[in-house]
Amino acid sequence: xxxxxxxxxxxxxxxxxxxxxxxxxxxxxxxxxxxxxxxxxxxxxxxxxxxxxxxxxxxxxxxxxxxxxxxxxxxxxxxxxxxxxxxxxxxxxxxxxxxxxxxxxxxxxxxxxxxxxxxxxxxxxxxxxxxxxxxxxxxxxxxxxxxxxxxxxxxxxxxxxxxxxxxxxxxxxxxxxxxxxxxxxxxxxxxxxxxxxxxxxxxx
Amino acid sequence: xxxxxxxxxxxxxxxxxxxxxxxxxxxxxxxxxxxxxxxxxxxxxxxxxxxxxxxxxxxxxxxxxxxxxxxxxxxxxxxxxxxxxxxxxxxxxxxxxxxxxxxxxxxxxxxxxxxxxxxxxxxxxxxxxxxxxxxxxxxxxxxxxxxxxxxxxxxxxxxxxxxxxxxxxxxxxxxxxxxxxxxxxxxxxxxxxxxxxxxxxxxx
Numbered sequence: 363x364x365x366x367x368x369x370x371x372x373x374x375x376x377x378x379x380x381x382x383x384x385x386x387x388x389x390x391x392x393x394x395x396x397x398x399x400x401x402x403x404x405x406x407x408x409x410x411x412x413x414x415x416x417x418x419x420x421x422x423x424x425x426x427x428x429x430x431x432x433x434x435x436x437x438x439x440x441x442x443x444x445x446x447x448x449x450x451x452x453x454x455x456x457x458x459x460x461x462x463x464x465x466x467x468x469x470x471x472x473x474x475x476x477x478x479x480x481x482x483x484x485x486x487x488x489x490x491x492x493x494x495x496x497x498x499x500x501x502x503x504x505x506x507x508x509x510x511x512x513x514x515x516x517x518x519x520x521x522x523x524x525x526x527x528x529x530x531x532x533x534x535x536x537x538x539x540x541x542x543x544x545x546x547x548x549x550x551x552x553x554x555x556x557x558x559x560x561x562x563x564x565x566x
Numbered sequence: 567x568x569x570x571x572x573x574x575x576x577x578x579x580x581x582x583x584x585x586x587x588x589x590x591x592x593x594x595x596x597x598x599x600x601x602x603x604x605x606x607x608x609x610x611x612x613x614x615x616x617x618x619x620x621x622x623x624x625x626x627x628x629x630x631x632x633x634x635x636x637x638x639x640x641x642x643x644x645x646x647x648x649x650x651x652x653x654x655x656x657x658x659x660x661x662x663x664x665x666x667x668x669x670x671x672x673x674x675x676x677x678x679x680x681x682x683x684x685x686x687x688x689x690x691x692x693x694x695x696x697x698x699x700x701x702x703x704x705x706x707x708x709x710x711x712x713x714x715x716x717x718x719x720x721x722x723x724x725x726x727x728x729x730x731x732x733x734x735x736x737x738x739x740x741x742x743x744x745x746x747x748x749x750x751x752x753x754x755x756x757x758x759x760x761x762x763x764x765x766x767x768x769x770x
Contacts (some may be wrong), residue, residue, distance in 0.1 A: 376665045383581040450701035461580045493694030497654035
């Protein structure tokens, strides 16, 4: 909790949204390789990113990446930057999606050539990230830990509809759940046990 | 629709999320003033931002801002940057929230001193922005146009729960609807009539 700040003025109004991945992420991914043809290999990478983000104290225990579904090539990677970038929006999924769109130079990945893209996330998306998925243009979402694993660690997943998987399906987006769930959930549990910041656990 | 692009390599993996408000926004807000004590004045500003964003061809017909609820001072302003920044996440509300958090140097506006903050948005939040609101720390959301006004213009608001206002209330967030709704909805209708890009209207 901070003390009161001076009231802001128009003069100081910020104009740039900016955040940077921790420097280790690119090296970490490069060491893992460029091609991840199977969902399990893709998930192993994002779970490793989630664990490394905690170990290096660069953010919360969440990792995500966007993959080209034709050849399994990694397009972008994201880790949770909420605390480090002071931005509640920067969940791992949002970071990965924004970086993929930046790289492919389109706000809708479904319209980039004939390729199809998958979002792979170490934990099922919260309500915000769930809402972001249809706008992003990915056509597959691969999830590791379940919402209840996140909640068990103290995180709030928000007001998600019970039938969110079916709702995405109706929009042409396939969800694959429980890929390396145990490994992904272990990262969450270890984070909570280690006293990590639960940045949205207001006890609603 | 673009042609196929060369398959990406790890080497080229992007590392920075970055977007900038159009240059006119700061001047536009500065001319309007610094203090907006009443919700109607706050809404008049964000509706004007939504219209100006279309007029200047810098993005979609949506505006938002964060205000200090004690004195009505503007903290940050946002306009829709989806097309201009090639990022599906950058709805006006997300831009305004991220900029407010950047300015106040905290990812949770509810923990910044004793002040309370309101998000004012020219159109009711889509499913993504709705999910983002509880994580942001604002305690009031003021809305102009309704979801159905956006849908009427061709935009998709996503899978929002029917009782979203009550769900936010349960989290301590008050929603005020229909503030200058006609004025806000007119901007949406004019945009659609003018052939503006409906960037998420995939006809689901």
